[in-house]
Amino acid sequence: MSVEIQIPVALARYTGNQESLKLSGASVEEAIRNLTSQFPSLKNHLLDKKGEIRPFVNIYVNDQDIRHGKQMKTALKSGDVVTIVPSIAGGNK
Amino acid sequence: MIMADSVDLTQKEIQRYSRHLIMPEVGLEGQKKLKAAKILCIGAGGLGSPLTMYLAAAGVGTLGIVEFDVVDFSNLQRQILHDSDRVGTPKLKSAMDRLKSINPEVKLTGYETRLTSENALDIFKNYDMIIDGTDNFPTRYLVNDACVLLKKPNVYGSIFRFEGQASVFDAEKGPCYRCLYPEPPPPGLVPSCAEGGVLGILPGIIGTIQATEAIKIIIGKGETLVGRLLLFNALKMQFREMKLHKDDHCPICGKHPTITKLIDYEAFCGLTRGETSQVEEKKMDASVEITATELQELWKKNPKLKVVDVRNPEEYEICRIEGTTFIPLSEIGSRLGELNKNDQIVLHCHHGMRSMRALEILKNAGFQNLKSLSGGIDAWSVEIDPSVPRY
Numbered sequence: 457m458s459v460e461i462q463i464p465v466a467l468a469r470y471t472g473n474q475e476s477l478k479l480s481g482a483s484v485e486e487a488i489r490n491l492t493s494q495f496p497s498l499k500n501h502l503l504d505k506k507g508e509i510r511p512f513v514n515i516y517v518n519d520q521d522i523r524h525g526k527q528m529k530t531a532l533k534s535g536d537v538v539t540i541v542p543s544i545a546g547g548n549k
Numbered sequence: 550m551i552m553a554d555s556v557d558l559t560q561k562e563i564q565r566y567s568r569h570l571i572m573p574e575v576g577l578e579g580q581k582k583l584k585a586a587k588i589l590c591i592g593a594g595g596l597g598s599p600l601t602m603y604l605a606a607a608g609v610g611t612l613g614i615v616e617f618d619v620v621d622f623s624n625l626q627r628q629i630l631h632d633s634d635r636v637g638t639p640k641l642k643s644a645m646d647r648l649k650s651i652n653p654e655v656k657l658t659g660y661e662t663r664l665t666s667e668n669a670l671d672i673f674k675n676y677d678m679i680i681d682g683t684d685n686f687p688t689r690y691l692v693n694d695a696c697v698l699l700k701k702p703n704v705y706g707s708i709f710r711f712e713g714q715a716s717v718f719d720a721e722k723g724p725c726y727r728c729l730y731p732e733p734p735p736p737g738l739v740p741s742c743a744e745g746g747v748l749g750i751l752p753g754i755i756g757t758i759q760a761t762e763a764i765k766i767i768i769g770k771g772e773t774l775v776g777r778l779l780l781f782n783a784l785k786m787q788f789r790e791m792k793l794h795k796d797d798h799c800p801i802c803g804k805h806p807t808i809t810k811l812i813d814y815e816a817f818c819g820l821t822r823g824e825t826s827q828v829e830e831k832k833m834d835a836s837v838e839i840t841a842t843e844l845q846e847l848w849k850k851n852p853k854l855k856v857v858d859v860r861n862p863e864e865y866e867i868c869r870i871e872g873t874t875f876i877p878l879s880e881i882g883s884r885l886g887e888l889n890k891n892d893q894i895v896l897h898c899h900h901g902m903r904s905m906r907a908l909e910i911l912k913n914a915g916f917q918n919l920k921s922l923s924g925g926i927d928a929w930s931v932e933i934d935p936s937v938p939r940y
Contacts, residue, residue, distance in 0.1 A: 465710045465782075466739055469879050497882070501738065511732035512739070516791050524794040541780065541791065543730040544709040546742035547752065548594035548684035549618070 457482050459532050461491055462539040470498040484515060485528040487538055502540065512543040551677055551767055553581035556610070562654060566608050579768035580608060586767045587611040589676040591664055591692055593644035594618070595742070595752030596682030596706050598630040600760040605648040605655045607764055612648065613676055615660040616641045623940070627749035664688055666811035669695040678702040678766060680759055684742065686733035687814035693718060693726035694811055697801045702775075704762050706755040711748045711783040713755035716774045716793065717762050720802035723776040728796040728803075733818045744903070746863075751783055837908060838923040841932040844895055847920075848872075855892045857881075859907040860899055860926070868938045870897070870929055878903045885914050897922035897929070899940075 461477045468475050472495070481487025485507075492499040504510055508528070515522050516539045522530045532538070558566070558580060569575040569583075586609050590597050593616040604612060620628075620635045620643055628640075635643040641659045648657055660672055664683075673679055673695050681692045681703055689707075696703040702719040705726060718725045758779065765771045778791040801808040839847065848854050858869060859878040869875070876884050878898070888894065894916065896904040904921040911919055922928065930937040 465712045466745070497879075510734075512730050512734040514729065514791075519789075519791050521791065521794060524796075539780075539789070539791070541714070541778070542739060543686070543734055544707045544712075544714065544739060545686045545689055545733075546684050546708045546745075546747060547596040547682050547706060547755075548592035549624075549743055 457532060457534050459487055459534070459536045459538055461487060462537060464540055464542055466542050466544060467498060467501055467540065470501065471495045481532055483528070483532055484517065484522055484530045484538060487532060488515075488528070501542070514541045515539070516541065550769075551582045551586050553578045553585065556581050556584045558584065562608065565652075565654070569607070574770045575768055579770070582767050582769070583608045583764065584610040587613070587676045588678055588680060588763055588767075589613040589615065589673060590680045590682055591615045591688065592682035592684065593628075593630055593640050594624065594682065594684065595627050595708065595747065596756040596759065597644070597680075598628045599753045599756035600680060600682065600706075600763070601644065601648055602630065602651055603757060603760040604763060605652045605657075607760075608652065609655060609763075609767070611656045611658065611676075613658040613660065613672070614641060614644055615662065615664050615672065616644065617661050617663050627747065627752050629753070664691060666691060666814065669811060670699065673699050673701060676701070678704060678763060680704040680706075680763055682706065682756065682759070685818075687818045689726065690733065690817060691811065691814045694801055694808060696720070697725050698810070702766055704759045704766075706752075706759040708747055708751045708755050709742060710745055711751055713751055713781040713783075715755055715758045715762070715779045715781070716777060717766070719773075719775050720795075724793045724795040725799060725802045727801055728799045729778065729793055731796070731799075736819055744899070748783055751781075754781060754783070837920055838901065838905075839895065839920045840923055841928040844897075844920075844922055844929070845933050847893075847895070851893060853892070855888065855894045857888070857894060857896050857907070858898070858926075859896055859903055864899060864940070867940050868926065868930075870926060870934070870937065873897070878907050881907050882910055882914075885911070888916070890916050891918075893918045893920075895920045895922060898925045900925040900927055 457480050461479055463471050463475050479487050479490045481490055502513055517530055517536055566580050569580050588609050590601050593614050618640045620631045620640050622636050630644045630647050641661045645657050645659050679696050697720040700721055704717055706715045762773055765773050776793050778793050780789045797804050856873045858873040858875045861877055865875055896907045898904040901923050908919050908921045930939050
């Protein structure tokens with residue numbers, strides 16, 4: 457099950473500046489686990505100690521926010537695009 | 550709903566707005582609605598520049614601007630409201646002068662103040678919608694909450710480096726900012742534009758999208774970004790769209806709201822869930838900071854002093870303090886072996902924030918003799934060595 461994970465520029469420094477990665481995973485949980493085992497320093501930015509998505513990070517499967525679905529248990533099929541979108545605040549200075 | 554019949558256009562205005570008037574989507578009715586509209590823009594910086602200029606040019610009748618900062622040299626790369634000769638002068642005056650010359654028909658109201666929980670509702674109540682062009686999380690949550698409480702649309706835009714986000718939050722019709730991001734990141738976890746940089750044209754694109762949405766809401770045409778998050782990547786030149794959902798459990802716009810008045814947003818953004826102890830620890834550690842002058846004296850007394858620069862490589866290219874060791878903050882955790890626990894170590898960055906984070910990492914790894922340069926290399930340039938360029 458190969459899916460694409462898109463990393464935002466704000467977090468790309470934890471993935472060796474890679475903004476798009478191909479990974480395997482039958483669920484978001486599995487794909488994120490595979491991602492963070494490759495890039496351990498990314499984990500703290502995505503998940504809290506209980507393994508839940510932090511409240512200032514959204515994960516979308518294609519165009520759907522998994523927080524409003526089955527969360528980390530959301531199933532993935534081959535070709536799905538998982539996009540990580542963190543809260544950013546810039547705009548004035 | 551903004552009504553067109555409360556205003557008329559003068560002959561001069563008909564001439565000025567002719568390209569709007571002859572298109573069916575705006576027409577005379579739409580242009581009158583624009584004239585009757587009152588829009589408040591928070592910030593006259595990166596996003597505020599293009600959006601206020603276009604809204605003024607488009608003939609929005611009343612434009613309010615909240616801005617208390619002064620123009621800095623480093624603003625000019627993207628904040629096109631402000632000319633080079635305005636550096637050092639108040640941004641609000643600079644913005645109002647520019648907007649007045651773009652369109653003298655527009656009524657401009659300036660608020661030279663920081664937006665706070667005390668003044669927000671009072672300022673917002675006079676406007677039909679609010680456009681969020683701020684640069685920090687406390688103000689973004691404040692703008693959201695005040696808009697939800699007053700039932701006003703919040704036209705949102707946010708930028709970082711070469712990526713941007715835009716949406717329209719209108720709790721009467723869809724989700725609010727809290728439905729999208731229930732809580733802000735703890736301080737320091739997400740870099741700011743001042744820290745991470747921003748492509749100068751990016752606020753031009755996102756701010757112009759915000760202005761477009763504002764005009765569509767006023768004239769009541771098209772499909773707004775309510776319920777959609779637009780993501781833009783300038784390097785890929787790609788727009789993507791995510792679906793947003795109203796959160797029934799949202800503390801302010803959900804079914805059982807627990808926030809019914811404005812709160813302390815500095816506290817909300819500093820002391821989020823599970824991060825309390827870390828923040829308190831940081832506060833206590835203010836004593837580990839030293840000034841540039843103290844660092845110079847310490848270095849003279851102890852030539853073996855290890856001064857570690859934790860900025861990014863791009864910043865190291867711009868300038869450096871001679872004799873320092875360079876280890877970027879993002880690498881320091883994995884390069885601890887290059888430092889000796891017996892050495893006296895002073896950490897520095899650009900302004901003194903990241904070096905405090907580096908200090909925490911080293912402290913947790915068992916280092917004890919640590920200091921952080923207050924004000925960073927910028928303070929070193931001002932106090933000690935003016936040949937180090939400031940950026």
